[in-house]
Amino acid sequence: MYPENFRYTKEHEWVLVVGDTGTVGITDHAQQELGDIVYVDLPKPGARIEQGKSLGSVESVKAVSDVYAPVSGEVLEINPALADAPETLNSDPHGAAWLVKIRLSTPDELASLMSAADYQAYVGAEK
Amino acid sequence: MVDFGGWDMPVQYSGIIDEHRAVRTAVGVFDVSHMGEIEIRGPQAAALADFVTTNNVRKLSLGQAHYSGLLYPHGGFVDDILVHKVADDHYFLCVNASNQEKDFEHIRAMNRFDAEVEFAGERYAQLAIQGPQAHATLQKLTPVSLAAIKYYWFTDGQVSGTPARIAHTGYTGEDGFEIYVPPAEAERMWHEVMKAGVEFGIKPCGLGARNTLRLEAKMALYGHEIDASISPLEADLAWIVKLDKGDFVGRDVLLKQKESGVKRKLVGFEMLGRGIAREGYEVLLDAAPAGWVTSGSPSPTLNKNIGLCYLPTAHARPGVAIQIVVRGQPVDAVTVETPFYKRAK
Numbered sequence: 001m002y003p004e005n006f007r008y009t010k011e012h013e014w015v016l017v018v019g020d021t022g023t024v025g026i027t028d029h030a031q032q033e034l035g036d037i038v039y040v041d042l043p044k045p046g047a048r049i050e051q052g053k054s055l056g057s058v059e060s061v062k063a064v065s066d067v068y069a070p071v072s073g074e075v076l077e078i079n080p081a082l083a084d085a086p087e088t089l090n091s092d093p094h095g096a097a098w099l100v101k102i103r104l105s106t107p108d109e110l111a112s113l114m115s116a117a118d119y120q121a122y123v124g125a126e127k
Numbered sequence: 128m129v130d131f132g133g134w135d136m137p138v139q140y141s142g143i144i145d146e147h148r149a150v151r152t153a154v155g156v157f158d159v160s161h162m163g164e165i166e167i168r169g170p171q172a173a174a175l176a177d178f179v180t181t182n183n184v185r186k187l188s189l190g191q192a193h194y195s196g197l198l199y200p201h202g203g204f205v206d207d208i209l210v211h212k213v214a215d216d217h218y219f220l221c222v223n224a225s226n227q228e229k230d231f232e233h234i235r236a237m238n239r240f241d242a243e244v245e246f247a248g249e250r251y252a253q254l255a256i257q258g259p260q261a262h263a264t265l266q267k268l269t270p271v272s273l274a275a276i277k278y279y280w281f282t283d284g285q286v287s288g289t290p291a292r293i294a295h296t297g298y299t300g301e302d303g304f305e306i307y308v309p310p311a312e313a314e315r316m317w318h319e320v321m322k323a324g325v326e327f328g329i330k331p332c333g334l335g336a337r338n339t340l341r342l343e344a345k346m347a348l349y350g351h352e353i354d355a356s357i358s359p360l361e362a363d364l365a366w367i368v369k370l371d372k373g374d375f376v377g378r379d380v381l382l383k384q385k386e387s388g389v390k391r392k393l394v395g396f397e398m399l400g401r402g403i404a405r406e407g408y409e410v411l412l413d414a415a416p417a418g419w420v421t422s423g424s425p426s427p428t429l430n431k432n433i434g435l436c437y438l439p440t441a442h443a444r445p446g447v448a449i450q451i452v453v454r455g456q457p458v459d460a461v462t463v464e465t466p467f468y469k470r471a472k
Contacts, residue, residue: 035138035139035142035143035335036142036143036144036145038403038425039401039402039403057454059403060143061143061144061335061339061424061425061427062138062139062143062335062338062424063405064403064405064454090142
């Protein structure tokens with residue numbers, strides 16, 4: 001369910017780090033809790049984001065939720081497909097519906113995130 | 128699952144949009160057993176029911192129901208309710224889950240009549256079967272002729288072999304029924320309804336779709352459009368206030384409000400810019416704070432972002448340019464006619 005090579009936050013974001021670039025998204029658990037997602041608000045490329053601070057928001061029919069940055073850094077790219085197809089976040093949250101790519105400024109922060117097994121246990125316990 | 132007034136209730140099953148569309152085009156079933164029931168009985172049951180509610184109980188026939196307000200003496204809502212006339216000496220009230228204890232205490236406190244007030248929530252579970260195929264679905268489970276039950280009428284009969292109160296009422300803006308059954312039978316009844324509805328494409332529906340459906344139909348939700356600080360005249364519910372029926376709790380204040388006019392009023396709006404209004408968001412008129420959003424959501428039927436808000440009365444009419452402050456950013460919107468959705472009769 002939760003990819004082994006991702007790292008996870010308590011606020012239900014994931015990050016996949018390759019080299020110094022982190023790809024960020026929300027977890028399957030998050031999309032399930034939100035339900036039908038209708039809007040995604042993302043920062044502009046070049047924006048500096050800080051671990052634990054809001055980097056944008058996703059909005060479902062029922063509520064709007066902040067997305068918190070799992071790691072600090074500079075936004076390199078945002079997923080251009082989500083503006084027109086936000087529902088991809090419901091169907092493929094760990095793949096096609098990634099939100100942003102970030103150049104990590106503080107790779108040490110990754111140590112504070114959960115492994116897939118820990119996250120699975122975390123959302124299991126939350127229910 | 129969310130905790131809703133102590134009840135663990137599903138917000139959604141297959142998804143709000145999917146469930147919403149099922150109710151608009153086919154049929155959906157909601158477990159609304161959390162709703163409260165209060166029974167008023169005795170020779171002066173009508174006198175008490177009429178005194179504590181805004182609509183005219185004396186106009187109800189046997190087997191008829193209506194929407195009404197339960198008000199404080201200052202004119203604000205204790206709750207919004209359905210009043211069913213079961214017999215000349217028996218009225219059955221369906222009330223909001225989170226208000227039921229408060230409602231019961233309020234009605235008892237106002238009971239200067241020879242009437243018995245019973246807190247009956249534990250004796251009833253409720254299922255709402257709603258949508259153009261609700262009739263066909265429920266008819267498979269009951270010998271009662273549903274066609275003979277007019278809108279906002281009800282009858283006591285059997286559903287799936289169990290005694291049930293079958294009311295032609297709903298909270299979705301769609302045709303449908305609400306059935307009251309013994310709690311011990313509720314789960315079985317749910318499965319029977321689901322089974323009966325398979326051929327019509329029935330979907331189980333949660334609180335999320337219930338909210339988007341009622342919003343499109345501009346039906347008030349306690350704690351949003353109405354509360355203790357809001358009067359029915361402000362909430363655009365003058366149609367449930369019968370000032371000429373005789374004395375009732377809150378009447379003096381409503382009479383004054385009617386004579387001098389209310390300062391604020393509920394009005395519908397559509398977002399023009401990108402963004403969804405949510406409860407509590409500020410509304411701007413000419414860039415100045417002027418009101419607040421009571422409910423807002425994407426409308427699955429209209430594919431627009433809609434909402435309800437309070438505005439100064441002079442501006443609470445269709446066609447007024449407003450802005451909604453969405454997460455710190457003013458977004459253009461315009462007031463519109465309501466309901467947003469009205470089913471074809």
